[in-house]
Amino acid sequence: MIFVAILAGGTGTRMGNMDKPKQFLLLGDKPIIIHTIEKFLINEKFEEIIVLSPKQWISHTEDLILKYIPNSNKVKVIEGGKLRNDTIMNAINYIDNKPDIKEEDIIVTHDSVRPFITHRIIEENIKYAKEYGACDTVIPATDTIVESTDGNFIKSVPNRENMYQGQTPQSFNIIKLKQLYNNVSEKEKEILTDACKIFSINNEKVFLVQGEVSNIKITYPHDLKVATSILKET
Template sequence: MNIGLILAGGSGTRMGGDLPKQFIDIYGKPLIVHTIEAFDINPNIDYIAVICKSDYKEDLNIWVRKYGLTKVKWIVDGGDTRQSSVENGLKAIEEFCGGDDIVVVHDAARPLISQRIIDENIEGAKEYKAVDTVIPSADTIIKTLDGEFIEEVPPRHELHLGQTPQSFEYALIKKAHDHAKENNINTATDDCQLILKLGEKVHLVKGDKLNFKVTTFEDLLILKSVIKLGKLEVK
């Protein structure tokens, strides 16, 4: 069984305004609905859990019915951090999951995820137990310790930009979160960091530039342009 875990608990403060970015209307439907739909139509996804701010759970329930998102089985309260939100999601599906079931963890603010990326995440997680979606860095990355001077220029061919999904066997990701809790690790910005702390390897899945995270107003303009262009091409 393969379960999509959609993270929508963030406040989206970098976008400006009071409405979190994942709930902004994009051509007649909330951004998060565009994201959930990508998982809902994928034949390899069996169920979906959405981790969201408690203030929006009622709205999300309405949208699930309105847009016919039939695979959404859980709507779970988000935590104070990304790590705690994932942990809440894992707890919610625990009784439903076997150890070798696959959990596909994805940011709600990446609505242009392709079906290929979802499929390859599931295939990779079944083979390697843990995978991360990445794209090669097109730019030279500068490391600085103080924001004033260059500390190091790492070789570009060694660097990739992390995206989501990050996908795992349920037993492994649950073990990683339990280990983090036992060792007072609570600031991980993604789940692969926790897997690495167990001494386990994480396989790479090829991402896509269109699978970007909507973080700023400029990102929102790009998203709308891509969706509009897609609709024109379909016509």
């Protein structure tokens, strides 16, 4: 089986003084999160779409889904976690309660505020998560990347040809992800902001899926303006 976890556990503080998390802001005529859910709903390969929301926004999320996507039995809203990986593991634990999970089952994890995910990216995530156990969606870095450990001086300038910008989805074999996560120390869990790093620190391969420049994450007010322009062009 194939599941998708829509990560909507954040409150979007970088969007500024808003009265609601950024995933609930309107993009065109419907909330950002609805655009994102719809991209996965049209793919019949998914057993279930799990939306992970802040606890205080679960009812609101359910109401939006009922309003914009009526009769959608595939969508389930559950509570997200404090950190990103906690949110993913909440989805894993929810899936674990199902009686018929198999060794080959995978989970596709995606930011709720990346509404321009394409069918190709979704299909390739499914394909390579099955083949390699883990994959990450990336685009080549177009700017020079500078590393600094103190925030004041350059430590190194990595070769840009080897650098990529991470997007989502990130997709994993469910059983493998849970095993590796449980092997990570509590201290390591606090600094692991990216699920793929759980695989890399355990010397597990993570396949790179080619992303799209348009697969933007709506984080700041300017991003919402860009997203509105992209929407008008589609």
